[in-house]
Amino acid sequence: MNSLHILYFGSIRDITGTSSEHLSHAGTLSELISVLKTHYPGIQGTRFQVSINRQLIRTDELQSDTLRPSDGDEIALLPPFAGG
Amino acid sequence: MQKQKHLIEGPLTGGFVQDRLAEYSARPEDGALAMFLGQVRSDEVGDKTVEAIEYSAYEEMVEGTVKHMTEELLSRFSDLRSVGIWHSTGRVGAGEASLLVIVTCGHRKQSFQALEELVELIKKNLPVWKKEWFTDGTSRWIE
Numbered sequence: 001m002n003s004l005h006i007l008y009f010g011s012i013r014d015i016t017g018t019s020s021e022h023l024s025h026a027g028t029l030s031e032l033i034s035v036l037k038t039h040y041p042g043i044q045g046t047r048f049q050v051s052i053n054r055q056l057i058r059t060d061e062l063q064s065d066t067l068r069p070s071d072g073d074e075i076a077l078l079p080p081f082a083g084g
Numbered sequence: 085m086q087k088q089k090h091l092i093e094g095p096l097t098g099g100f101v102q103d104r105l106a107e108y109s110a111r112p113e114d115g116a117l118a119m120f121l122g123q124v125r126s127d128e129v130g131d132k133t134v135e136a137i138e139y140s141a142y143e144e145m146v147e148g149t150v151k152h153m154t155e156e157l158l159s160r161f162s163d164l165r166s167v168g169i170w171h172s173t174g175r176v177g178a179g180e181a182s183l184l185v186i187v188t189c190g191h192r193k194q195s196f197q198a199l200e201e202l203v204e205l206i207k208k209n210l211p212v213w214k215k216e217w218f219t220d221g222t223s224r225w226i227e
Contacts, residue, residue: 009142010213011225047227054145076142080227083139083171083212084122084183084203 001026002071006036010079015042029057029067032075043077051076090146091173095180096121104168104186114165114188118195120203122183124176132218136177137226142211146171153205157187160201163194167202171212 001024008016025032029050037044050057053074061067069075092100101121109117127134154167168186176182185203189195217223 007142009140009211011227014225051145054148076145078142078211079213079225081207081209081211082214082226083210084207
């Protein structure tokens with residue numbers, strides 16, 4: 001199992017009720033997102049991007065079966081940016 | 085380019101803006117400085133009025149994003165000399181500034197173009213979120 005640091009931002013933070021947590025996960029990134037959506041049903045209807053170690057993940061990468069987070073990775077769920 | 089602190093807690097005050105302008109205009113090799121100051125609008129939404137915006141950011145990601153945007157801009161504008169970006173975090177009231185962008189160039193033409201493009205890049209890429217607070221105490225996320 002890999003220990004992952006999960007970060008939540010913007011409206012997603014209101015849904016999860018926390019800004020971050022540590023999770024043990026052995027599968028793909030796509031499976032991790034499914035786990036999070038099950039745990040926090042509120043994010044299912046929310047648009048967001050995902051980053052690993054501060055690098056945005058493209059949608060096709062996110063859906064692939066090959067992208068697996070590594071132990072210690074920082075995964076962030078990022079609603080649409082709204083700076084300015 | 086010098087190392088900057090891009091996120092500032094609270095509104096960007098007149099004094100802060102003045103200091104940045106003084107710093108960036110003191111470059112004798114640059115012929116043009118263009119600046120954008122974004123501020124919080126007291127928008128009317130239905131029967132509500134925006135009183136403030138609360139900004140939050142993925143602080144650890146901001147530096148890399150700014151570096152990436154700056155590099156992209158420098159590769160496209162040959163006359164661009166320096167770039168400065170500062171964004172508020174926390175609560176900023178209507179009429180107060182939350183985003184300051186400065187570019188300096190050798191000449192004026194590219195300074196206008198680079199500034200406009202950089203503001204668009206910031207809107208699209210900077211990992212910042214905002215929640216509008218209304219005068220009646222309610223709030224909503226802006227996406």
